[in-house]
Amino acid sequence: MAQLSVEHLSKTYPNGVTALHPCDFAIERGEFVVLVGPSGCGKSTLLRMIAGLEDISSGQMRIEDRVVNHVEPAERDIAMVFQNYALYPHMTVYRNMAYGIRNRRVPAAEIDRKVRDAAQMLNLTEYLDRRPAQLSGGQRQRVAMGRAIVRDPALFLFDEPLSNLDAKLRNQMRIEIRALQQRLGVTSVYVTHDQIEAMTMADRIFVMNAGRIEQIGTPAEIYHRPASTFVASFMGAPPMNLLRGHGTGTGAVMLSGGLQLDLPMPTDAGRDLVLGLRPEDMRLSPDGPIRFDIQIVEELGATRLLHGQLSEQPFTVAVSKETQAGPGIARLAFAPDTASLFCGQKGHRL
Amino acid sequence: MADPVSTPRRPFRWSAILDHGVLIAGALFMLIPVYLALTTASHDKLLIQREGLQWGFGDQAGANFSAALFQSGGFTGEITGATMLMNSFILGIGFAIGKIVLSMMAAYAIVYFRLRFATLAFWVIFTTLLLPLEVRIVPSYEVIQGLGLANSYTGLIVPLLASATGTFFFRQFFLSIPEELVDAARIDGAGPVKFFIDILVPLSRTMIAAIFIIMYVYGWNQYLWPTLITTEEGLFTLVRGIRQIVQAMAEGSEIPDYGRAMALAIVAMIPPVVIVITCQSWFVKGLTESDK
């Protein structure tokens, strides 16, 4: 059964700005869903609408079987972890975690048990009497998690919870959050602008852009079969190469620099097309069909990025550390089924 | 082994002497008038009249201060320095508390609620920042007179509350509190009243202390309004009492009692000065926040 489902959900502000165009989706019990997109794409608005912090302009939202459009945040059986943690600075860790359930008039003994259980789970037991200012960033993050866990909610909501941590801690917390979610089995909606977080944590990813959900899919689907040029360029690092060209009518693309590539799909003659090629799907091959002019080599340790020109368009190729390459002319080859083809005008996948 | 390196001595900075010289001169400019008031307050009026203001301490301090505090004065002879001290505390503390309560409530309404007439309320309140009481002193007096509030603590304190300074301070402070805390509180099931009591008030403690100090000093130091509104001597504050002394001196029928007058001046400045010095960092923070 769906834990959260929405129909024709949309958000328009009083000043006429539409933050979210009507959308429909359902999230299954125990799923970890990541909303990802650039800033201003509406992902946080959607999350805040689920939380009840933002009004719903039209459409319907259900948590389990209950319509929650006009239910107060505290009554929705949700918990939220905020970007800046939103810990109450004047309360101890213990009181921060207990505040929500205390307001629900849970018996004191039960509050104590729940807080201590959560603290144990998060290695916070020895910090229960401290205030947030006396904790490190990672510890504050855990307290924010603890506050959510204590509520024992039907739905966890995360609003860019890792964006204030340094890179190393971010990687570690990413794994911790995912492990915790799997252990507790709580349905989660997680907002981020970081596509790596989205790829590594999600069961399903919602890619959003300009108030619309562009694609819903598993990380593999999003990565290998992006639904639009936006998704193709947003997901993956380095991003997918997008080459402009037009169809020849004979199952090939004529790139705007004059190079013709054969593809295993029909192409309407004269139609504007965008050909998408993942940098890591390309390989250097002395007798490959494509001429690639390498200009800069970026050393990343495990891999090496070759930046240059392909048919007079910028192009990047990722090769393994064993492959030697330097500036100059090289030849490329790729498996045709790894290519994506998009409409040149509207950007959708063909 | 390399040759031992000799660390060059830092050249003596003559400018440091200049810096300290300027600061010491400034500090003396601030201190000397009050020091002279203090020394003068320890001498007999005849000695002062004969030899001028005194730079050293004399033996009449006890007599002058007890006269300033406990000897009856004024036309009716009903007012002592101690009564005035009491009234000053009532004005200072009453004004500060009234200001904090009113302005915190108003700022809370303005910042945290969606109000139909928010802009109007905002302007109605903040226009008061423009016109100090001194500008509209005569009509204000008439209004209080008409309401029968002259010669009452209410008439003394409440009209002074009709300005937005505190509201402005609190508004600025509330706007600096992260919005996420409101969201978190709403998810934690705290309504507006609970949020105010459980979260906003505890978070504002430092700000409340700072505003209390500023307003207490402001209330304590009020002069013009108390002068107008209290004609009964039993309601005089210390600062209002200064006027009485100056008037008595101006009449010049007897030798001006500078010893007692300076003693009263010292008594009138000690409570605000002490609180400003002891709570310096709060007070400075509160004051300069308003600049933001």
Added chain:
Amino acid sequence: MKRARFHHRLLPVLLLVPQLTIIVIFFYWPAWNAVQSSFFLQDPFGFGSQFVGLDNYSRLFRSAEYMKVARFTLIFTLLVTGFSLGLALLLAVKADKVIRGARTYRTLLMWVYAVAPPVAGLIGVALFDQNIGAMTRLFSGLGHDFRLGVNYLDTAAAMVIVSVWIQTPVNFIFFLSGLQSIPQGVKEAALIDNPSGLRRFWEVTFPLLAPTAFFLLIINITYALFDTFGIIDTLVKNNPASNPMTLVYKVFIDGFRGNDIGGSSAQSVVLMVLVLILTVVQFRLLERRIHYT
């Protein structure tokens, strides 16, 4: 300004009512009365009043005495503002520079903030007293016979000195806090770019301090116009006679001594307009400040 808000209708109204009630009764009502009675001539014995249009105003601007008071107010304001800002800036720059004793200096230079203007005035009366005053003796040592309350210029000088004494601390506090909020990186960059301390101050520090200075300028003008009432009233020993006085003091004298309610109200309105102009200027400067930060 986007804010998470509570959705209640009655509560915010209840929260605002006390403040609004007090403001309406004790601010708008008197202010309105002032405007109204500035168009009437009131019988000194309180028997009715007569509509006279702009007579009170034209009487005001034709009055040589009022013009003299206005001129004094202008000069007084300029002197008090100039001296107290200049002195405070000098002290703040030095206090920001020294390392040893910084806290002590700060305390010593700010505590006078808490002294009430009339208390300062009373100390001034003693210092400038004709027979016993220390300042009077200092002046007579310099060959000048200082006569407070008798000589117009002497009284004016005493008013300026006492006002500067009491206004310098607040300026000092703001300047010091402004100096301390200049980012360390900027100070260090200036140290590398510019060897001359004085030029560093005028080319880097002072422009960054300008917003604070603008703000203080308005505060000081307001102070010199209104808050000096207690100083003036004590220094003239409640006997204005031919002594210098400021516009606010004249409102008080005419309203309560002269019983000229109409004239006093017209003066109030003139002051209100003056303050409104100052405020508009302040807002425009505040707008410009935003570009700095």
